[in-house]
Amino acid sequence: MQFTAEQISAFLAGEVEGNPQATVWMVAKIEEAAQGELAFLSNPKYEEYLYTTDASIVLVSKSLELKKEVKSTLIRVDDPYQAFASLLNLYQSSKPRKSGVSPQAFIAATAYVEDDVYVGEFAVIGENVRIGEGSQIYPQVYVGDNVVIGENTKIFAGVKIYEDCVIGDNVTIHSGTIVGGDGFGFAPMADGTFKKIPQIGNVVIEDEVEIGANCTIDRATMGSTVIKRGAKLDNLIQIAHNVVIGENTVMAAQCGVAGSTKVGRNVMMGGQVGIVGHIQIADSVKIGSQSGIGHSVEKQGEFMLGSPAMTGFQNHRVQAILKELPELRKTILQSARQLKQMSDKK
Amino acid sequence: MQFTAEQISAFLAGEVEGNPQATVWMVAKIEEAAQGELAFLSNPKYEEYLYTTDASIVLVSKSLELKKEVKSTLIRVDDPYQAFASLLNLYQSSKPRKSGVSPQAFIAATAYVEDDVYVGEFAVIGENVRIGEGSQIYPQVYVGDNVVIGENTKIFAGVKIYEDCVIGDNVTIHSGTIVGGDGFGFAPMADGTFKKIPQIGNVVIEDEVEIGANCTIDRATMGSTVIKRGAKLDNLIQIAHNVVIGENTVMAAQCGVAGSTKVGRNVMMGGQVGIVGHIQIADSVKIGSQSGIGHSVEKQGEFMLGSPAMTGFQNHRVQAILKELPELRKTILQSARQLKQMSDKK
């Protein structure tokens, strides 16, 4: 597909500056863009590239004042980044959409799949499963018995969903993620062995949630492990049994949350964070990468950092002193020596 | 399924207090239970819920003295938690069990699968594989050539087992786990590249082991990587080549053990622990979450914590002082300043 500056500008309600017939077939970053590509300038830090880029079209802010000559055709818009994201979405939605049920999928006789659902090759749809309108089940997905999947939800190749779980509308789950595996519950016996505690709950994933690749979301012992509306999880994340992740909470890759912990809404976690079980994290808390949270965080909006975590402020002070420690140690020992000399003299 | 208090009490050898015809169809936690549900009270911390719960039946201890009136029918037993676990097990075992070999599975001509084994759709059973009585191989599992699987073992959807591995009886492996991938062995060449060292060993998983979802258990370079009888591994755990995990050892999610390390029996690890290669961890050692173990732990029952790990006692002392550091730093600098002033005066 090719588009002219004129067509794009019309779509974005922008203003063309330069050749309205300039044509692009791809998008790229401004520092890498070649002829035939469209880029955008949002962060002023990158303005220098505007004067050297080979991009055929660049989206810029209406308020930008040019400091040099520009080869590219410009399209001026209110917010170049938002405009660019709109174009990406347009591009994405223009791609052919997978549809139809593969004759090589296995669909149990009691499953109910709406007419316009995609089910790829070698997918397994278990007994009593229901899949809503417009949802896409990619190849090699496993949907266990009694699972309910909402509308316009995308389950990518190889996801495994254990029985009884519930997935909402407009959910995206990436390849390799396991939903509803048993929670890690074992009772210690007197002889040192462990007896399994059956995990008879399920997982509920609400609308608009996106979950990355190779995550593990365990089913509840009883009741439900819940990922609430709009939460976004990156890859390789562990969510233990009976955890609740609040609305619009964002977790970077390789985080782990232990059993029964409740994470509030609009929480943000960096990568590789660990949170112990049976605690609560207040709304809008921010947790730095690799932090270890061992106690409830009760203050909304708090920033936690370190393992074990302190408030970000306290952590930064301590870390700064850690670097000074070799010097401080010398000072400590020198002071003690001086004092000893002084008391020896008396 | 519905059960009356009378039926349940008979099963548990308990004593009914209240309506013996009270009927339940589900179990729940006492703080969440609704009418038609059965709960239990074990931890005295939760006793308040006993007087407010809507649960139709609650299991309580024979020795419990009621402080207020209770709406629910009570069943008095010796150990309410154990009794509850028995009911969960009963419930679990009453669920229909998957059985039979799907015509859509692929089973190599030389594989030997006992009559009462379940093999789900799109599972692959390689050459010379043997699968013992009562085992269940869920859909989309891959069992490589020459693998041996014991009796009553459950391999959930999408597990991949490379050739030559050996899995015992009563083992459970959850979805997405990879057993027998190559160990990470590369010899550095003079030109900066790496040459692969073939990994010709296997993985042996002994009886009664449970492994969570999306773990990776690498095959040995030579010999075997071994997960010993009764060990329990949570999700997303990495076990490198030639590692041995001892009997009844328990590892929480996202732990990693590097090559050739031997972990003793009855060891317990919190989440996200890392253990370097070529060391030994004594029996009954406990390792706190996110700890990094860089040296052998020789003392049985030791508690290790931190990255790098110290004994728990030492770690707690150091962590307490870390929080004091800003104050201590002031004191250090003030003492030094005072001493300087004193020596300047002389």
Place this chain on the structure above:
Amino acid sequence: MQFTAEQISAFLAGEVEGNPQATVWMVAKIEEAAQGELAFLSNPKYEEYLYTTDASIVLVSKSLELKKEVKSTLIRVDDPYQAFASLLNLYQSSKPRKSGVSPQAFIAATAYVEDDVYVGEFAVIGENVRIGEGSQIYPQVYVGDNVVIGENTKIFAGVKIYEDCVIGDNVTIHSGTIVGGDGFGFAPMADGTFKKIPQIGNVVIEDEVEIGANCTIDRATMGSTVIKRGAKLDNLIQIAHNVVIGENTVMAAQCGVAGSTKVGRNVMMGGQVGIVGHIQIADSVKIGSQSGIGHSVEKQGEFMLGSPAMTGFQNHRVQAILKELPELRKTILQSARQLKQMSDKK
């Protein structure tokens, strides 16, 4: 297969000492080897085992001077470890190689697969895919539309490769790894929700790369996430969108690299390392296990350690002082007390 000392010695251009008809069928470590097995002695630390081993054949250095009598037949070679690795390779390459396209695989009409490619059961090969000579696609692999795979590449069971990705020659990808899932890109909206930023780039994996099991390599937002020639990744590793991993870089298990970071060539990372986004790691840098890298590392060959990471030298000094902290604290408080007493006296 059985081989005599004479045959093996001929293959290795070595010299037999002892019975040239000694026969072996397996290899093992010298400390574990039994009759009928071949071992090697490279590290002098293990020399004691040479005099007690039951191995039928042991590879030793030409320069080794025996201190006691040896039961085994010896084969003297220049470099016993290299010789042993050659035998492992020989053994590996003697194993039957999977070949042919399974009639139970799904191959899109527009895909082009060379004649001598292996495609296992229930694999899915999408539209316009091209797979080069000698490559092996194991069962249950998913190869999305437009993916290009080079020659002699091995994709193990259950790997999922999203559309448009490019995989080179002689690449190995182990089971459960996900290549090309969406990068984690969401724009925050005013109401606290997040809007997905389409990820329209791809992943490029160059020649001679090996990737372990259950890794996640995200596609770029635009452009490519790149794993360069000869890089070796262990299991459960997260590579975010637009990351570049340099040539011959080696990463141990459970590392994570956040978005747009460029890692140089010949870098070595221990396990569970985390690297933030948008930074650069110079060539030949070494990063210790569990380190957290929050800033660019500009010096080639630097050794970084800790979370947050310092240079290894600085980290070792600080860690040593941390253990001393309880003693230092006493000294600090005692000095301050002494000074207070002195000033009180005046």
